[in-house]
Amino acid sequence: MKLFRNLFAAIILFTAFNTVQAQKVAHIDSEQLLMAMPATKAMETELKKVQQTYADEYNTQATALQAKLKKYDAEAPTQTDVKNEQRRIEVESLKQKIQKYAQTADQEIQKKRFDLLKPIVERAQKAVSDVAAEKGFIYVFDSSPGKGLIVFDKGEDLLPAVKVKLGMQ
Numbered sequence: 001m002k003l004f005r006n007l008f009a010a011i012i013l014f015t016a017f018n019t020v021q022a023q024k025v026a027h028i029d030s031e032q033l034l035m036a037m038p039a040t041k042a043m044e045t046e047l048k049k050v051q052q053t054y055a056d057e058y059n060t061q062a063t064a065l066q067a068k069l070k071k072y073d074a075e076a077p078t079q080t081d082v083k084n085e086q087r088r089i090e091v092e093s094l095k096q097k098i099q100k101y102a103q104t105a106d107q108e109i110q111k112k113r114f115d116l117l118k119p120i121v122e123r124a125q126k127a128v129s130d131v132a133a134e135k136g137f138i139y140v141f142d143s144s145p146g147k148g149l150i151v152f153d154k155g156e157d158l159l160p161a162v163k164v165k166l167g168m169q
Contacts, residue, residue, distance in 0.1 A: 031144040054105035
């Protein structure tokens, strides 16, 4: 009985080993693919415009605050303590408003980036899947730096075929 179990285990391992050896493996640098896609370049241009819009508004608010501070500092000796306290509270409120605007702008830019990048990544993933299916690959590893893949000299690099699939040269 023990011999039968050992023989059965050996057959299972041998079959699994042969199955793994028969599977085709490829790799692709997904970061390089995304950076080469024209849609990514268009996304970056659009994001820069959005960032510039937020930066311009922030600078306008900050300049207005600085002008108000300068005016209030110059007038402070001629104003009552109550009036100076009201102005100090107003300035603090404006500072908080500007700070909140900066935080909201950062969040909106990140959301916009995610929304613009999502269809690009999905298109790239579909192209990789299609090319892998066409070429009969079972596994495709991401060889981008920091993705955890150490050795990728075995297997085919799918980047050129995926670029063709996406209509890129």
